[in-house]
Amino acid sequence: MIAKHVAMRSQGKSDFAGLVNYITDKQSKEHRLGQVRLTNCEAQSVRDAISEVLATQFANTRAKSDKTYHLIVSFRPGEQVDAKTLADIEDRICEGLGFGEHQRISAVHNDTDNLHVHIAINKIHPKHNTIYEPYYSHRALAELCGAMEQDYGLQQDNHMPRRQGAEARAADMERHAGIESLIGWIKRECLDELKAAQSWSQLHQVMSANGLELKARSNGLVVVASNDVMVKASTLGRDFSKPKLEARFGPFEPGQTQQASPRRMYRKEPVRLRVNTTELYAKYKAEQATATANKTAALEAARQQKDRRIGHAKVKGKARRAAIKLTGSSKLTKKLLYAQASSALKADIDAIQKQYREERTAIYEANARRTWADWLKQKAQQGDTEALAALRAREAAQGLKGNTLRGEGQTKPGYTPVIDNITKKGTIIYRAGSSAVRDDGDRLQVSRESGQAAVQSALRMAMERYGNRITVNGSPEFKARVIRAAVDGQLPVTFADPGLEQRRQSLARGQSKTDAKARSRRAGVPPIGQCPPSIRRNQLQALSQLDALSFEQRASRAAIQPKPSEQEQRKARLRAQMDAKKAKRQKKGRSL
Structure with missing residues (x-):
């Protein structure tokens, strides 16, 4: 940390x-x-x-x-x-x-x-x-x-910086931008030769052979490359500070101009990788030059369009003021109309300026210059496999650790996961439900907070990318979750670890038996394969000994008649009430 x-x-x-x-x-x-x-x-x-x-x-x-x-x-x-x-x-x-x-x-x-x-x-x-x-x-x-x-219980890290000042900034540039710094190039190419020099002339000769020049600047010394990039000499090491060098060689002696061409020289190019990136870097330089030219042209077009809009607004405002002048209104009325015309012109110009600023922002975003690493990342997100391989070949790129899945086999060329992001180390981050799964080209990593659905999705991805033989690394809890995900999803995988594979097969057999019992246990149907009691095995039984339902006497016909529905009962009650009212009216009529 x-x-x-x-x-x-x-x-x-x-x-x-x-x-x-x-x-x-x-x-x-x-x-x-x-x-x-x-x-x-x-x-x-x-x-x-x-x-x-x-x-x-x-x-x-x-x-x-x-x-x-x-x-x-x-x-x-x-x-x-x-x-x-x-x-x-x-x-x-x-x-x-x-x-x-x-x-x-x-x-x-x-x-x-x-x-x-x-x-x-x-x-x-x-x-x-x-x-x-x-x-x-x-x-x-x-x-x-x-x-x-x-x-x-976290992994231990180095908390005190190993580099300071310009050396630390140069290392950060190489790590984040992917471009080799002058300090890093000198230390990798010619630092030992510089240390072996025994005089000012030998030191200048080694500098010249590598396209460098040692100059005095203020109270110290600087190393200047052929492209005018310079660093303090003491950044290469305390032995190259001016007091230390003068203590070894005497007072500083400027170097003489050398006519011979240097054996090598520093160029602002990508750090050497395990893969050849010459063509990619040439494409990167061409796209950056094109983006710069497009940005310049787009900015000029936007500026000219803004000037035309402002000119039209001024002409419109001038015409409005001329119309006010020709009106026969009073002095106070004209003053108010002129004020309104000025406010309208100012509002139009402000709106044009605001639109121009928005257009400039959009132009800068569309044609922004990118570092080498950012350009590789952008191309990898667009599906460029060479750019993705270059990212993964960087020295900063390291394999995923922790809870990981690794398959044995070849990547299927037709498989393209839904990418959420790609890091500068070439790690693909893509969605797996509500969780994220990381892929560094060799193994998949599932975060600790991921649910069982994410683990199952990672297993499916590993199968589709590398094959059915899976290697699981991580905590015992994660391995148990992977086994359970494989069994629950009925995935045709085989674990490289014999212990994990044995556990998976055991759980799979238990799962199949449980599923068979669940399918057979239906309502009113006894389970298939159960043995009868010992007293009933291999014996003939009379009809009276069987488990059957018997009736002591015949049920009456009234008992088996169906019960009338609620609607029929309501109709019967209404009919009875109507008959009673009719009988009452008839009785009353006879009495009269």
């Missing part, structure tokens, strides 16, 4: 509402957003909580620094943590940093290979209205993460 504070370099870009909108946005992905949690807020919804936090920040007028603290808690690949543990970890980290009483909104994200939690914290205290900034937060976070790994 790693906890990292994402610092905002520019205070003008600090926006609590924008941060919360980002971390709570599903981005059209079914399983990206997990649990959203509001802490120390009176509001019950995210929208109201944002307004409450912004009101608290507005109450502090003295603080000039960033008032929002963005914290990310990330777990090891394949590690699944339940919601209660995530909430406890969040509370302990915020308490340890001193934000226990501060307002915060957190959201769990499942759209990458690492389960992670974004926490947006208000640095303004809700009661005191004072700002709080943790002191050396990276040390406190490292200690907290180490302690919680022990307490919650």
Whole structure:
């Protein structure tokens, strides 16, 4: 587990509402957003909580620094943590940093290979209205993460950064963008040769042979590549700082211009992968150039159209003012009409400007430049198998761990699952009912919170992709769920583990017997295959010894007559009442 504070370099870009909108946005992905949690807020919804936090920040007028603290808690690949543990970890980290009483909104994200939690914290205290900034937060976070790994049984991670400064930023660029950095290229290609130099001339010669140049800059030294990309010399190692080099070789001596062509030189290209990506990268460069040209042309067309619309609006406003001038109205009436015409022109121009801004936003989104890794991800989502293979060949890509299913066989080319998302490591995330199943090309992973339907869906996917022989890895509980899913779904699978396969066969036989008994036990029909009692086996019996229903005397005919229905009884009562009334009238007439 790693906890990292994402610092905002520019205070003008600090926006609590924008941060919360980002971390709570599903981005059209079914399983990206997990649990959203509001802490120390009176509001019950995210929208109201944002307004409450912004009101608290507005109450502090003295603080000039960033008032929002963005914290990310990330777990090891394949590690699944339940919601209660995530909430406890969040509370302990915020308490340890001193934000226990501060307002915060957190959201769990499942759209990458690492389960992670974004926490947006208000640095303004809700009661005191004072700002709080943790002191050396990276040390406190490292200690907290180490302690919680022990307490919650999580996988241990390295909490202290191995790289710092420019070296760490270069490593992040290679991991996220997939493009080789100058620092990484030098360390992989010629660092040993640079260390072996014994004088300034030899050092400059090695630099020139690799397309590099060592120059003095301010009080230090920089290494400049042929494409004008430069890094501090001390970033390559403390032995390459200016004081250390001058202690070895004497005062700095500038290098002389070399006429010979270098043996190799740094190019801003993808990091070397296990697969050849030359054609893919050429296609990527061509598409980026096309997108840039299309964006320029579209922006120019939108600007010209905006100018034409504004011109038409001004002509229309001028005609309206001319018409007002020709009217024979009073001075006050004309003044009111001119004011209305000016307001109408201003409203038209504002509407045109708003439409132009929306068009520009749409153009930038449609022709946005993408990093190499993002472009591969986009192509993989569109069904490009070469791009997906390139993502999975990256050094950062690692196999899925935890509760996984693995089949033995070849992938069926006709099988295309419904993709919900693809990570930068080439892991496919697709829907399985209300849960998500991950596929790294070798095995399938089912999350801990997935139901039995998701496990059964993952089994079917593994069968369709790799064959009927399945290898199950994970906890004993997960293995038991897989066996039960295979038996309940009557799936024709075979487990590679003999113990699991024996258990599956035993449950399958028991299930078949149970189903047969359930089918045979009908109302009034005895079960098939039951043996008679011992006294009745292999013996002849008289009719009086059989289980039969006998009648002592003949039932009377009246007893077996059917009972009249309720409607017939009602008709009989009405007929009797009518007969009684008729008889009464006749009797009264005779008396008169």
